[in-house]
Amino acid sequence: MSNFIDRLLGRDQRSARQAKERMKLVLIHDRTDLTPGALESLKDELIAVISRYIEIDPNAVDIQVSHEGREQRLIADIPLSSARRKKLG
Amino acid sequence: MTGKVVTVTSGKGGVGKTTATANLGAALAASGSKVVCLDADIGLRNLDVVLGLENRIVYDLVDVIEGRCRLRQALIRDKRLPELFLIPAAQTRDKSAISPSDMVRLCHELREEHDWILIDSPAGIERGFRNAIAPADIALVVTNPEVSAVRDADRIIGLIEAEEKGPARLVINRIRPNMVRRGEMLSPEDVLELLAVELIGMIPEDENIITSTNRGTPLVLDGKSRAGQAFRNIARRLNGEVVPFMDLNEESFFGRITRFIRPGGK
Numbered sequence: 001m002s003n004f005i006d007r008l009l010g011r012d013q014r015s016a017r018q019a020k021e022r023m024k025l026v027l028i029h030d031r032t033d034l035t036p037g038a039l040e041s042l043k044d045e046l047i048a049v050i051s052r053y054i055e056i057d058p059n060a061v062d063i064q065v066s067h068e069g070r071e072q073r074l075i076a077d078i079p080l081s082s083a084r085r086k087k088l089g
Numbered sequence: 090m091t092g093k094v095v096t097v098t099s100g101k102g103g104v105g106k107t108t109a110t111a112n113l114g115a116a117l118a119a120s121g122s123k124v125v126c127l128d129a130d131i132g133l134r135n136l137d138v139v140l141g142l143e144n145r146i147v148y149d150l151v152d153v154i155e156g157r158c159r160l161r162q163a164l165i166r167d168k169r170l171p172e173l174f175l176i177p178a179a180q181t182r183d184k185s186a187i188s189p190s191d192m193v194r195l196c197h198e199l200r201e202e203h204d205w206i207l208i209d210s211p212a213g214i215e216r217g218f219r220n221a222i223a224p225a226d227i228a229l230v231v232t233n234p235e236v237s238a239v240r241d242a243d244r245i246i247g248l249i250e251a252e253e254k255g256p257a258r259l260v261i262n263r264i265r266p267n268m269v270r271r272g273e274m275l276s277p278e279d280v281l282e283l284l285a286v287e288l289i290g291m292i293p294e295d296e297n298i299i300t301s302t303n304r305g306t307p308l309v310l311d312g313k314s315r316a317g318q319a320f321r322n323i324a325r326r327l328n329g330e331v332v333p334f335m336d337l338n339e340e341s342f343f344g345r346i347t348r349f350i351r352p353g354g355k
Binding site for chain 1: 240244250283286
């Protein structure tokens with residue numbers, strides 16, 4: 001019953017789900033040997049390099065490691081800002 | 090005859106490698122194959138006691154490798170299953186007493202006279218693991234539905250792939266269906282999704298494992314237990330049969346009675 005109330009109130013903190021979410025992140029970092037800190041500095045440097053060529057919004061950059069089966073993939077989503085072009089037009 | 094070498098490994102200790110090796114060996118031998126179980130956990134041997142053969146050891150793995158006895162002399166025949174043999178680990182040496190190429194040579198010789206060579210790997214990812222995986226045709230990874238075992242299994246699966254011994258096949262051991270139902274234990278589906286490997290068996294937690302180990306009689310020799318049935322199914326899958334996975338949610342008669350008496354309990 002208490003489980004049911006928890007779920008109604010959106011408080012579903014059942015431990016198996018927590019374990020799975022935590023393991024997803026841990027395994028990505030174990031497999032790539034990339035700590036969250038290293039990923040963060042990779043992101044900063046990437047933004048710096050790209051900014052030298054084109055204008056981007058640093059806050060909109062999204063970089064993550066995704067996986068399909070046991071294959072890892074680094075995915076960077078970098079929206080180009082169109083502010084300048086708009087001004088010129 | 091060219092036998093297949095199956096290495097049973099896990100990364101983490103205590104997840105049930107030795108129990109799995111003993112039961113798979115007994116199940117394969119009971120179905121008519123000629124089987125050797127080889128304990129590669131030098132210095133921490135246990136396969137002998139789990140199989141109930143501890144009183145019959147004269148020579149061990151290191152004696153064979155170092156030439157103090159012939160291979161035949163180190164093979165202990167199980168009297169209950171005449172097709173089942175054990176090569177025990179040495180107890181007073183360490184993992185560096187043998188090398189991966191020693192294991193490859195030994196298994197090459199064993200393949201000629203046996204259908205299956207099951208190697209019980211030590212925990213860890215160092216020398217002992219490398220010795221155990223070197224001769225493998227098939228790598229089985231045993232894990233439990235808990236975070237530390239899953240994490241270590243992932244690590245060992247990566248190493249198996251790096252050694253080109255993959256794809257590893259997964260045994261999920263000690264599943265507690267009641268806890269899975271309540272959402273308080275990783276389900277087999279969760280574990281498979283995290284590890285992304287092929288499943289070869291799911292074993293429910295079963296008290297009979299403890300009592301059968303106490304007696305030194307592999308559980309597969311007892312027809313009734315659920316865990317024994319699950320191990321027999323893995324043995325059949327190793328033989329190439331397609332065996333549907335057991336429904337772990339199917340409750341025992343006793344479980345249903347308990348729930349009837351104490352609704353909502355457990």
